[in-house]
Amino acid sequence: ISSPDGDGPVNYTVSSLTAGTRYTFTLFSVFESIRSSGVQITAVTAAPENAEGFRASGQNESSITLQWNKGDNSTSFVLQFNGTETNISSPDGDGPVLTVSSLTAGTRYTFTLYSVFESIRSSGVSIAAVTAPTNVEGLRASDQDESSITLQWNKINNSTSFVLQFNGSETFISSPDGDGPVTHTVSSLTAGTRYTFTLFSVFENIRSSGVQFQAVTAPRNTEAVRTSGQDESSITLQWNKINNSTSFVLQFNGSETNISSPDGDGPVTHTVSSLTAGTRYTFTLFSVF
Secondary structure, eight states: OOOOSSSSOOOOOOOSOOTTOEEEEEEOOEETTEEOOOEEEEEEOSOOOOOSSOEEEEEOSSOEEEEOOOOOTTOEEEEEETTEEEEEOOOSSSOOEEEEOSOOTTOEEEEEEEEEETTEEOOOEEEEEEOOOOOOSOOEEEEEOSSOEEEEEOOOOTTOEEEEEETTEEEEEOOOSSSSOEEEEEOSOOTTOEEEEEEEEEETTEEOOOEEEEEEOOOOOOSOOEEEEEOSSOEEEEEOOOOTTOEEEEEETTEEEEEOOOSSSSOEEEEEOSOOTTOOOOOEEEEEO
16 A cells, blocks of 8 residues: 555545455555564444345234344344334344244334344445234124024224134125224025134234124024814914924914923924913914024
């Protein structure tokens, strides 16, 4: 390195170096080919490289787990979010994993990760990640008939949609306008059958843990209900049995009688007594499941 003209300091740039690396330099003064004893300094390149593979590897309602590729053992990290900074040492083994907790459900967060070497930071890499939304509340069957069940639950907010899962299929349900509850009717069902539904809240493609609910369709009406005998004070009714799970309620004269499903395949028989001779009665028979 030649001595420059003038009185100013001597500058020399060493290039093609590796980011985030410590170098040792020894400088000799030379006069007529004779060197001084030399002076030694250490210096590091301006900034390490940003971490690669920075991503959210998991989340729940109150936390997000972040993961990225490890550099070398001499590089540590600083995670910045919500105006706070967290220092993270380089771990032994594979890439670092950090869980950020005490977060709010169904919320988008921005994280910036810096690589640090000898107190020098990289330019930083940012990602956005979201926490899982809360599960719905108030899930219930608000109505049913022989072939459909209407489900209802409380709306969360305008940003949270839903996925209803049952019988191996999934249905996407948008968040409705207004503050009222969400209503969804599942049709083409079988009468007198118990169904299990799982409902997920969804925020930015992230699902809640899900809430499970069981509901039944109404049973079909009995067939061939008829009078099989009567006398002056009683009437015997008979009808076809549906199955062992379906019982019956007989309604007449403002009263109701519960009737169990009998064993066997034969018809169901029930005698109504203490009636008045020569009187017309109206009976209503309900199947119950």
